Amino acid sequence: MSLEEKHYVLPSPGAAVADPPAASRKITKILLFQWAFLFGCVYLFVTVSSRKVNSSVLGRQVTDTGEIRDHGWSGLEKEGRCPTQVDPLDIGSSWHVMKDNAYAAKAAARLQRAIQIPGVSYDDLPRHVDPLDPVWKEISRFNEFLDLEFPTVTEHLDLEIVNSFARLYTWKGTDPSLKPILLMAHMDVVPVPDATVHRWTHPPFEGKMDKDGWIWGRGSADCKNTLLAILAVAEKLIEEGFEPERTILLSFGFDEEIGGPRGAGPLADLMLKRYGPNGISFLVDEGFTGVDEAYGAKFASLGLAEKGSMNLVLEVDTPGGHSSVPPEHTSIGILSLLITHLEASPFRPKLTAATPYLKYLQCAERFGPDMPTDLKRRIRNPAEWDDLAEEIGEDRTIRAFLGTTQAVDIFSGGIKSNALPEVATAVINYRIDFLSSVNETYVHTQEIVSRIARSLNMTLDISPLVTADSIQSHDHAHVHVDAHFSNGLDDSSILAIEPHSVSSSSYGIRMKVQDGRGLEPAPITPAEGKVFELVAGTTRKVFEPVGISPSGMIANTDTKWDWNLTEHIYRFVPASLELVKNFHTVDERIHIDAHLSTTEWFYKLLQNSQGWRD
Template sequence: MAPENTTDPAASVARFRELLRIPTVSDADDSRTDPAPFDEFHAALARLYPGLHGVLEREVVARHSLLYRWRGTTDGDPLVLVAHIDVVPVVEAEWDHPPFAAELIGAGADAAIHARGAIDDKGSLVAILEAVEQLVAEGFTPVRDVYLAFGHNEETAGDGAQQIVAVLERRGVRPALVLDEGGAVVDGVVPGVAVPTAMVGVAERGVMTLLLTAREAGGHASTPPATPATARLARAIDRLHRHPFPTRIAPPVRALFATIAPYAQPPLRWVFGNLAVTGPLLAKVFPHLGPEMNAMVRTTAVATSLSGAPGENVLATTAQAAVNIRLLTGDTVASVTARVRRVVADPEVEIEVRHASDPSPVSPWKGEAWRRIASAVAEGLSGDIVTTPYIQLGASDSRWFTRISGHVYRFTPFHLTRSERDALHAHNERIRVEVWLRGIGFYRALLRAS
């Protein structure tokens, strides 16, 4: 059993590692998700965080999601901290260390916990729990209600967080601030800017899947037609690749560069500070600076899965491709689908919208909610860090909360290297111990301001 000391860093790390060892893997087919690890996780939380469970009200939503309420001393609009319990599957052979062993590798500042979920998203979830447990032990009570909303199937776009939002909506809860996972503290993401930046998502891109289908009569592969279904499908995919969506600077990206302009090296300081003049050129340059910069200035589309004939010597009667599209703020499912049809330009290729959601509304990067986040960054994380808005490139449970709040933000309070960010949803996911412990400080500061 992990130690119960609420302030000892070693005890906090022990609790974190114990929870990382529970393989709460979600599957897109819910019938294939093993419920036992989720039950084990619930039981472990109650055992490891007795102070929290003694003060906060807890309810289970949608089978395995958790909603906690920490009653404040007033009826002011609450704070909602969002995280998710589930993790993505692993290919164990690709990992240098067992993905659910939570091994502690290295020493000193380099000591890191290697485990699936170390960052996405048990890192945030357990840091939240640690912060609450510490504050409860200190006798702290928030001024306004605090809700902890932990979905169980975020990785599969499941119903956990949606049902939590439905519960809060029925009760008339209108949060003053919702904070979910999102951008991290990073270095060097923007060329010419050396100062660490806390990238707080004020919006996230929409997400949709289009299914492209080409059909033919089929037959033996020894006598193929002039344009088989596979060739027609490949031509459609190639057209999408050769005609990407146009680039543009969306308002949150414009705000990002306005914020960091004073910290950029000349002449980029002038370039970033005068986007009315330089914006069109920057929008064309950014795609050449890497995938992240490309995704900040355009809607992206990529074929992620292909299927054809059941055998090597058989013509495919149906050839299909799933195209994953992430919509930049300002685009819509309808406008994107119409453009794909124009680009593919083949009436014999069927285009079906499988799953789709428009980009989220944009939350303000001024006002009380924003100041609370920026103040928590300054107080809870060490070093000179510039807090800046940006568009979150991936999707999260936060999009469901925009139904009940106009102040929904996405930030993971960990200072991550590029290689650590690249390990998300890949092998060798890990987080440095010192970085994770500082993240607890961020949540403590945010909670104290609630």
């Protein structure tokens, strides 16, 4: 998952959601009795909440205890319902990796050696890949490491090196009419800041395994664990004489942590040319979601959606001069005001029938024996979803699953303590809701910034987005935005500042989306059908959870390059989330049991694909 945000994991609602007090809401009950002798039934209509939404309109009855008597699902609620659960799927042989002590020792040593080859991706790496450039030395070493560790795989599968370091293994199936399966991971890792090295329990690139089975180091969780597990499964199956019916593709990029344009991008182009649009059956890549405990039950959450992203660049340009004769507000002060108002007007969290997290809650409501009764009632009732989103969204981790987020990550301005700052700049990162868009996010920010600009009598220049259809000019143009937001600031809320103007047209406020474009949210993978049954059935077999729930990916992965290849994209950690810790931060680590369960899951997935048809 690219970016330094990967310390997030799917939250446990049991820890994050308090049982809301029943007396906090006004509830109006209207009971209407209809007696039909032909059917011998009694229909009870109940109006719930201050909005007086009749739950019986949804085709079911709600009792005083919150019990649901289901008479069928209507459109709105059916869309948000927990998916139909499938039986465990067990085709072919099994590899009980957790009981294979010899392999466990071998796997641990491999992962330790992999961590010792850093392969760090920095934001300023050259776009053009010259294999002789020293900046790629560690990635080159990691490629050599893979060849040495997995000679059987290199010998038996067709291996193509793409753009110097990306790797595409092709294991040809016996039936070319079947769409291939694509398994993905990446070789690179995020940097470890020098200022944090001393905070690590063990050096970040030592690959230390402690007496309790934890393997420490950058890349242990993200995502050398997955990459080595996939290759180990291929190695094992080759040794067993396995012949796949459908072609299996193993795709490994080397710059995912900075967006993947050098690795996953060219790999996707090659596969699209070879197999055509929607030519892949499904793909599995890294994720945040895995196996977790919630409300007294074990759940496995599959990442079927992925948020979009955009970087907003704000620049304030004002006259310079000596600090002994300052204006009322410098460029830094004005930029600080803009940021203050953006943070005071965030996108509101929301639960809708299409929100991936609602499906997770619906599964928890269905299978979690410890979920409070009143919370069950509220999850079942669409009239409660807006208020429920606000309440559970107070937890910032859950909040990330419920809407667009913003983070002011870079702020710069001024070079001397006695010189007025002429230019101040900020970069604000937005993670765009699964159901929103780059344009909606940009318009939201324009409305807020334009209000401040008007209050200051300053020029606001807004650069347009670059569209997929035509590359628009980036010449600045004065823009007045008339957007309306329920959570926006009105002019009366702007801090009292004396209007002022500047004499040069080069001064003012400028805003743009970095590179002129953002990343749209990914298409949502359906939580039904043959592919879902295969992936969910495999997961039920390996982990024995009571429920399989959809969820989403709040960071970004290399799968963004593969939207044209398949409609079925899964982002998943095949392990207990309690055994995978600290993505992108100090003391990143994984327990050997998590690495072994990941290996077992991929093995069973490929076995289960034999005879399977999508």
